[in-house]
Amino acid sequence: MTFYSPVRTNAAEVAKSDRCHLFKYIEDPTQVEVASYVSHGGYKAWRKVLNGLTPEDVIAEVKSSGLRGRGGAGFPTGLKWGFVPKDSPKPRYLICNADESEPGTCKDRVILERDPHAVIEGMAIAAYSIRSHLMFIYIRGEFGHSIATMEKARKEVYDKGHLGKNIYGSGYDLDLVVHSGGGAYICGEETALLNSLEGEKGLSRIRPPFPAVEGLYACPTIVNNVETLSAVPHIINRGAQWFRSMGTEKSPGSKIFSLSGHVNQPGNYEVELGFNLKKLIYDPVYGNGIRGGKKLKGVIPGGASTPFLTPDMIDVSLDFESLASIGSMLGSGAVIVFDESTCIVWAILKLIHFFRHESCGKCTPCRDGTGWLDQIIGAIEHGNGRPGDIEKIEDICGNILGRTICPLGDAAVMPIQSAIKHWRDEWQYHIDHKQCLVKTQFEFK
Amino acid sequence: MKEKATQYPRRKSAILPALTIAYRQVGHLNEQIYREIAKTLNLPEVEIAEAATFYTMFPKQPVGKYLIQVCHNISCALLGADSLIEYLEQKLGIRKGETTKDNLFTLISVECLGSCATAPMMQINNDYYENLTREKVDTILEELKAKA
Numbered sequence: 001m002t003f004y005s006p007v008r009t010n011a012a013e014v015a016k017s018d019r020c021h022l023f024k025y026i027e028d029p030t031q032v033e034v035a036s037y038v039s040h041g042g043y044k045a046w047r048k049v050l051n052g053l054t055p056e057d058v059i060a061e062v063k064s065s066g067l068r069g070r071g072g073a074g075f076p077t078g079l080k081w082g083f084v085p086k087d088s089p090k091p092r093y094l095i096c097n098a099d100e101s102e103p104g105t106c107k108d109r110v111i112l113e114r115d116p117h118a119v120i121e122g123m124a125i126a127a128y129s130i131r132s133h134l135m136f137i138y139i140r141g142e143f144g145h146s147i148a149t150m151e152k153a154r155k156e157v158y159d160k161g162h163l164g165k166n167i168y169g170s171g172y173d174l175d176l177v178v179h180s181g182g183g184a185y186i187c188g189e190e191t192a193l194l195n196s197l198e199g200e201k202g203l204s205r206i207r208p209p210f211p212a213v214e215g216l217y218a219c220p221t222i223v224n225n226v227e228t229l230s231a232v233p234h235i236i237n238r239g240a241q242w243f244r245s246m247g248t249e250k251s252p253g254s255k256i257f258s259l260s261g262h263v264n265q266p267g268n269y270e271v272e273l274g275f276n277l278k279k280l281i282y283d284p285v286y287g288n289g290i291r292g293g294k295k296l297k298g299v300i301p302g303g304a305s306t307p308f309l310t311p312d313m314i315d316v317s318l319d320f321e322s323l324a325s326i327g328s329m330l331g332s333g334a335v336i337v338f339d340e341s342t343c344i345v346w347a348i349l350k351l352i353h354f355f356r357h358e359s360c361g362k363c364t365p366c367r368d369g370t371g372w373l374d375q376i377i378g379a380i381e382h383g384n385g386r387p388g389d390i391e392k393i394e395d396i397c398g399n400i401l402g403r404t405i406c407p408l409g410d411a412a413v414m415p416i417q418s419a420i421k422h423w424r425d426e427w428q429y430h431i432d433h434k435q436c437l438v439k440t441q442f443e444f445k
Numbered sequence: 446m447k448e449k450a451t452q453y454p455r456r457k458s459a460i461l462p463a464l465t466i467a468y469r470q471v472g473h474l475n476e477q478i479y480r481e482i483a484k485t486l487n488l489p490e491v492e493i494a495e496a497a498t499f500y501t502m503f504p505k506q507p508v509g510k511y512l513i514q515v516c517h518n519i520s521c522a523l524l525g526a527d528s529l530i531e532y533l534e535q536k537l538g539i540r541k542g543e544t545t546k547d548n549l550f551t552l553i554s555v556e557c558l559g560s561c562a563t564a565p566m567m568q569i570n571n572d573y574y575e576n577l578t579r580e581k582v583d584t585i586l587e588e589l590k591a592k593a
Contacts, residue, residue, distance in 0.1 A: 182500025
């Protein structure tokens with residue numbers, strides 16, 4: 001039996017070490033079936049929660065584990081759950097954000113396709129912690145296989161009594177809706193996701209009110225990423241202290257890094273937070289170095305919206321604080337590797353084109369700014385750059401940053417600002433000589 | 446579609462899943478489809494159109510039997526997505542955005558499809574094709590032609 005996606009993982013290593021946990025059974029084709037999941041200890045945490053833990057107990061355990069959101073923002077998960085007002089008479093909703101679309105990121109899809117029950121169990125525990133009886137998983141529309149896998153898993157858990165009415169005789173009812181989205185990047189932003197789930201256009205909302213107070217249908221709602229929720233059953237089973245034994249003090253636990261671009265072995269690798277970026281790129285277990293023995297030019301460490309690192313910066317620990325301290329971000333853990341033959345203007349054009357396309361159009365700085373940036377950078381790339389263009393780009397970036405409702409505007413400009421900072425000469429060369437300093441020509445095999 | 450709608454506290458939430466069901470069946474969306482969904486979900490037609498037109502995932506014009514969507518975003522581009530698109534243009538005898546005369550293939554390029562560690566890749570209708578090489582593309586196209 002083969003997997004739908006042939007993506008490489010480090011499952012064998014994870015299974016041996018017993019340190020990480022998300023990928024322990026990720027190379028086991030039977031893991032998608034509920035019987036196999038249960039035989040590997042699945043739904044034990046959910047049973048434990050329903051058989052004796054209060055919602056407050058669950059929140060306290062997750063808080064004390066230090067688990068932080070794996071979707072990009074790194075917000076403490078237990079703290080977020082605690083924001084739901086206890087006295088609200090309204091229904092509460094738990095949403096799993098599976099709208100994975102940050103360029104470079106392909107970690108949630110592998111969990112959805114190969115370990116759907118881990119996601120459902122994590123969602124159920126999170127839902128219970130906020131006293132929710134209805135939960136949704138919002139899967140991006142293009143992930144047809146993930147949606148089908150999740151619908152099948154949903155049917156199985158209802159048949160086996162893990163969801164539905166009076167689960168395990170506890171008197172607790174919980175339902176799951178598998179929702180297919182429309183393939184918009186913006187809907188990965190939680191307030192846009194809420195609008196989209198309500199059947200509206202995916203425009204972001206002004207906060208406050210925060211979703212925990214007024215989210216889906218103006219009711220208290222918690223939105224968590226796939227990987228975040230998948231970690232929850234392990235925390236309940238093995239305890240907050242065990243989780244804290246991995247990673248760093250402020251970034252505990254393990255994390256999946258999607259490694260892509262010019263490495264010999266792209267793939268999804270689960271390692272403890274605090275893992276060395278250079279090792280991830282060069283170690284034979286992971287990236288195994290740069291393709292064709294070329295030199296490294298730069299790295300985006302956390303998805304297309306995070307600032308570039310230059311080769312002298314990559315001896316760094318992959319955790320929220322360490323990357324912030326050198327001016328970048330851990331983001332979604334999508335490490336994109338660029339070799340020396342990459343023209344930086346060409347690369348940035350790909351990124352800004354994306355952000356222009358994905359801007360929802362609600363805020364003027366983002367809607368118009370990303371369009372202007374795309375035009376100016378496009379002109380430079382195609383040999384029509386003019387003196388003063390770099391300064392104009394910097395000016396536009398400065399006027400988008402911090403001036404939009406949601407982080408998409410910031411996301412669009414941060415890689416550009418860093419690319420100008422690190423490779424200004426190359427931008428200037430492109431404008432002066434109407435061509436690339438390094439000729440980008442990537443042929444597929 | 447009706448059954449799916451009953452899962453939601455509010456019918457309007459079923460719009461995107463309904464559009465997805467329709468698009469998978471028909472291959473694209475149009476006003477006739479908006480009307481039918483509106484009737485099924487008992488919602489104003491404009492609400493269906495409003496949602497549908499926001500999401501670029503749904504083609505609004507007829508496409509070939511096979512809609513080829515090549516990811517042109519950064520991770521795929523670093524591994525030759527641009528040359529993959531050129532190769533497909535050559536093989537199919539069309540330009541990006543066009544449909545072959547036999548109405549079999551439409552070729553477009555799209556933003557990141559979340560398959561970055563198996564780049565370059567393309568989506569054809571509901572399926573992903575990853576870690577593409579020239580040889581693989583040749584086989585895939587031959588198989589689809591034979592099936593058509």
